[in-house]
Amino acid sequence: MGFLGDMADERPENEAGEPAKPEPLALETLKAETVNPEPAELEAAAAAPMADEPAKAEPPPPELAKAEAQPAPSKAELAPDLDIPLLRIEGVAKKFGNFRAVDQLSLEIRAGEFLALLGPSGCGKTTLLRMLAGFETPDEGRILLDGRDIAPIPPHERPINMMFQNYALFPHLSVHDNIAFGLKRARIPKSEIEARVAEMVALVKLEGLEKRKPDQLSGGQRQRVALARSLARRPQVLLLDEPLAALDKKLRESTQVELMELQRRLGLTFIIVTHDQEEAMTMAGRIGVMNAGRLEQVAPPRELYEAPRSRWVAEFVGDINVFEGGLDRGGTPATIGPSNSRLAVATREAGTIYVAEPRQPIGKGGVCVAIRPEKIKLTGRGPTSDNSQALNRLEGVVTDVSYLGGVTAYKVKLDSGAVLRSSMANTARLDVDTCAVNQRVVAWFLPEDCVVLER
Numbered sequence: 001m002g003f004l005g006d007m008a009d010e011r012p013e014n015e016a017g018e019p020a021k022p023e024p025l026a027l028e029t030l031k032a033e034t035v036n037p038e039p040a041e042l043e044a045a046a047a048a049p050m051a052d053e054p055a056k057a058e059p060p061p062p063e064l065a066k067a068e069a070q071p072a073p074s075k076a077e078l079a080p081d082l083d084i085p086l087l088r089i090e091g092v093a094k095k096f097g098n099f100r101a102v103d104q105l106s107l108e109i110r111a112g113e114f115l116a117l118l119g120p121s122g123c124g125k126t127t128l129l130r131m132l133a134g135f136e137t138p139d140e141g142r143i144l145l146d147g148r149d150i151a152p153i154p155p156h157e158r159p160i161n162m163m164f165q166n167y168a169l170f171p172h173l174s175v176h177d178n179i180a181f182g183l184k185r186a187r188i189p190k191s192e193i194e195a196r197v198a199e200m201v202a203l204v205k206l207e208g209l210e211k212r213k214p215d216q217l218s219g220g221q222r223q224r225v226a227l228a229r230s231l232a233r234r235p236q237v238l239l240l241d242e243p244l245a246a247l248d249k250k251l252r253e254s255t256q257v258e259l260m261e262l263q264r265r266l267g268l269t270f271i272i273v274t275h276d277q278e279e280a281m282t283m284a285g286r287i288g289v290m291n292a293g294r295l296e297q298v299a300p301p302r303e304l305y306e307a308p309r310s311r312w313v314a315e316f317v318g319d320i321n322v323f324e325g326g327l328d329r330g331g332t333p334a335t336i337g338p339s340n341s342r343l344a345v346a347t348r349e350a351g352t353i354y355v356a357e358p359r360q361p362i363g364k365g366g367v368c369v370a371i372r373p374e375k376i377k378l379t380g381r382g383p384t385s386d387n388s389q390a391l392n393r394l395e396g397v398v399t400d401v402s403y404l405g406g407v408t409a410y411k412v413k414l415d416s417g418a419v420l421r422s423s424m425a426n427t428a429r430l431d432v433d434t435c436a437v438n439q440r441v442v443a444w445f446l447p448e449d450c451v452v453l454e455r
């Protein structure tokens with residue numbers, strides 16, 4: 001590890017959290033704050049139309065120009081100690097008035113990791129990113145980069161870059177020059193700038209549009225320029241707040257793959273905020289699920305989905321059936337089937353459900369059994385008699401069938417009145433085995449596929 005440092009770049013915000021109206025790009029300010037400014041570009045920047053022209057892209061503020069002009073730290077300066085995480089967030093809290101937007105949050109992120117933050121709107125994801133970038137100051141706790149507290153380091157000196165969804169591009173500069181801006185300022189040789197810009201343009205599929213200005217691009221294209229620009233200087237850590245939101249599904253999927261390849265190839269550390277769970281699972285090595293300012297669970301995608309640590313996470317990530325109950329026989333495992341010990345959970349809505357013994361200890365209080373729809377099979381005949389593992393069988397009537405292409409989703413009204421969701425892969429082209437609305441079925445599933453959680 002140890003790449004060119006880059007700087008966080010974003011418009012500053014006012015007290016109310018709204019983007020501040022950008023100041024005109026003051027020539028004197030830029031001259032005073034940038035390293036080796038080039039007068040022609042500065043004049044162009046100073047003459048740029050302002051952000052309140054509604055149809056145009058907004059110009060970045062002087063702070064951004066300054067940030068992009070900083071000389072990148074040397075590799076030696078950034079060389080991480082492999083024994084310590086690249087980023088360590090220790091008990092960080094951020095309050096707005098009495099409201100704790102981020103609350104006692106701790107997290108370690110290794111160099112080269114691709115971490116996604118998931119969570120409902122308003123749970124504090126952006127606030128956390130803003131603290132990493134230096135746009136917000138933690139009220140409690142500290143953030144260490146390579147073992148050093150970064151509190152005293154201003155945003156533009158952190159080797160952390162942030163790309164926001166509504167990123168401001170220079171309206172007077174072409175796509176090429178927007179992407180090249182920070183590289184030129186860092187005095188990178190021209191040939192390398194051209195190669196890097198071409199690589200970035202190809203990455204975000206903007207070939208042929210290099211000469212266009214931001215107001216000649218669609219929203220999605222502008223966002224891709226912003227992405228290219230934030231990656232161009234290869235920051236040590238890139239923070240991405242919904243970076244692909246404006247792209248259509250196909251382009252979004254291909255950009256996901258390309259982003260992952262680029263991140264691996266360059267060894268950068270990416271932290272991405274997304275509302276798209278599939279996107280988080282596709283791209284990230286680990287996902288942190290946030291709720292009300294706290295991290296509920298941080299785990300690789302499969303573990304998060306298959307072994308959620310709380311009912312909240314189970315219900316937030318993907319689709320799941322949950323039955324509340326209590327451990328039968330005081331939680332003493334019963335041996336059922338060939339040498340398998342099972343716990344019996346008595347539920348109101350689904351009777352006794354047999355589950356594999358959970359890895360984590362379960363308290364004496366109420367529990368719930370959670371089971372994903374794709375783990376539940378439906379059949380008109382019941383599970384085949386030789387499947388001795390199919391201990392759990394619930395009867396009901398199909399009330400809804402939705403064909404979704406790869407899978408078909410079913411709703412089954414159990415005799416208790418509860419509704420069970422099942423989804424089955426359409427592995428054959430012809431629908432010989434599918435269940436129909438009003439059909440009476442047996443829903444069956446394995447104890448190993450159940451997750452037992454405290455209520």
Ligand code: ATP
Pocket residue numbers: 015016017096101119120121122123124125126127128
């Ligand atoms: P979303 O997914 O909708 O973008 P989020 O998880 O990123 O949400 P944040 O933007 O971090 O959420 O906001 C967390 C909470 O803090 C929200 O309730 C928000 O209203 C509040 N908040 C954020 N910034 C400020 C601010 N500058 N002043 C007051 N409250 C704020």
